[in-house]
Each structure stands twice: as C-alpha cells, then as structure tokens.
Amino acid sequence: MYTFKKEERLCNKKLIDGLFHNGSSFLCYPFKASWMLADSGQQFPVQIVFSVAKKRYKRAVDRNLVKRRMREAYRLNKQALLYDVLNGAGKKLVLSISYIGKEISPYDFFEKKMLKLLTQLAGEAIK
Template sequence: MYQFRKEERLCSKKFLDKLFNNGSSFLVYPFRVVHLREPLPVHYPAQVVIVVPKRRFKRAHDRNLIKRRIREAYRLHKESSLYPFLSEHHIQLLLSLQYVGKEIVDYKVINKKLLAVFGQLAKIYVEDAGKGS
C-alpha cells in the first residue's frame, strides 16, 4: 500500500517533454508544481518526477536529502489525499514537483506543503470539471 513503484515515476522523455512544454504550473512554496492531464500507459492515476536543482544545491547529498524527504511524504499521502480524488474524477496526471526553496527544510514542512499541493490540485480539477458541465 505505502509503496512508490517504478510505474509511478515519470521517466519517459516523451511524457517529460509534453509535461514541461504543455503543462500548467502553480507555486506552493517551496514547491513549483507542473501538471498535465494525460492518458497514461500504466494503471496508476499519476506519474511524478521530483526535481531539486543543482544550481541551488551544489552538493549531491543535499539534493538527495531533499528528494528523499519529498518522496517519503508523497509515498505516505498519495493513497489518502491524491489517488482517491483522481480515481473518482477519472483523471490521469503527469506531475512535476520542483523544489524551489533556498534552504533545506524539515520533513514536517515538506509534508505539510505537499498536502497543500494535493489540495490545490484537487481544487484546480474540481473547477475544471465544473466548467465542463
């Protein structure tokens, strides 16, 4: 249940290009989120890529620490906060979580902000569904 499988990671160059060229974005500091509705070849409702820029964090161990914390928060909350909403509305999503903060923050902050990201995504797609009706 609380797993983060290979099929949930966005690795396809084709999908990455499509996401960054055609996707919409918003900011929930310290995350910049790029999202795009797209039919996926896997049975998971979302594929995600986590980005921490080398320009801002020169040391690999700092980037890895941040990515580890983001992956853990995503892994724990996707089943309760993201997937039920996406499945209910039949949405398949490409998602990029880009860390734009200038310092390394605690896991608690990342956890709280990732839940805010999921709430913002739900709000966006509920509004889209309302416009389509």
C-alpha cells in the same frame, strides 16, 4: 497503499518534455508543481518526477536529501489526497514537483507543504 513503485515514476522523456511545454503549473512554496492530464494508458493515476536544482544545491548529498524528504511526504499522503479524488473523476495525471526553497527544512515542514500542494492539485485537476 503506502508504496512508491517504479511504474509511478515518470521516466519517459517525451512525456516530460510535453509536461513542461504544454502542462499547467502553480507555485506552492517551497514547491513548484507542473501537471498535465495524461492518456489512460498508465497503470497508476499519477506518474511523477521530483527535481531539485543543481544551481541552488551544488552538493549531491543535499539534493538527494531534499528529494528523499519530498518522496516520503508524497508517498504517505498521495492515496487520501490525490489518488482517491482522481479515481473518482476517472482522470490520470503526469506530474513534476520541483523544490525551489532556499534552505533544507525539517521533514515535518515538507509534509505540511506537500499536503497543501496535493490538495491544491486535486482541486485543479478535477475542474
């Protein structure tokens, strides 16, 4: 239930390009979410990629810390807030979450904002 497997990660370059060219996006500070409905060929309801701008965080350790916190907040809350809603509607998504914040916040801030983002995404995706 609280896993984050390889199959849930978005690695396909064509899908990522399509996501940024044809997908929808919204801001939920400090995150920017880009999403697109996907074909039903994927195993999980959501395939996701996390990104942190190299321009804003020069040091790799900082970028990795932010990505770790984002992944953990997503992993713990995806089932209740996103997967259950999407499975009920029979939809599958391709998703990108980018960190656009200016400072590295503590984990509880990341989790609070991730809850808000996942709730908003679930609402937009089933429209």
